[in-house]
Amino acid sequence: xxxxxxxxxxxxxxxxxxxxxxxxxxxxxxxxxxxxxxxxxxxxxxxxxxxxxxxxxxxxxxxxxxxxxxxxxxxxxxxxxxxxxxxxxxxxxxxxxxxxxxxxxx
Numbered sequence: 726x727x728x729x730x731x732x733x734x735x736x737x738x739x740x741x742x743x744x745x746x747x748x749x750x751x752x753x754x755x756x757x758x759x760x761x762x763x764x765x766x767x768x769x770x771x772x773x774x775x776x777x778x779x780x781x782x783x784x785x786x787x788x789x790x791x792x793x794x795x796x797x798x799x800x801x802x803x804x805x806x807x808x809x810x811x812x813x814x815x816x817x818x819x820x821x822x823x824x825x826x827x828x829x830x831x
Contacts, residue, residue, distance in 0.1 A: 727795040729821055731808035739791030741809040742766040742783055798825050
């Protein structure tokens with residue numbers, strides 16, 4: 726199981742989780758970062774909290790901190806995961822790079 730935590734403080738709240746996937750070639754070398762950002766989770770204003778990619782689960786606790794879960798990882802899950810935190814009138818983005826080791830099944 727993969728877990729990323731995004732801790733908040735002083736009334737700030739996790740508003741979004743997003744992913745920029747890595748693209749891999751035939752020999753499994755990293756070719757480039759995919760330029761399209763995929764929104765995993767959103768929690769903006771009066772919108773209901775929603776998870777946009779079915780394989781992920783997000784929990785935002787009563788203090789505004791958010792945890793992103795993925796039950797199992799595959800090579801395609803490699804990339805940069807970003808948490809957006811609203812703190813007052815400022816938006817703070819924190820990122821982590823997930824590297825998945827393994828062989829591509831044929």
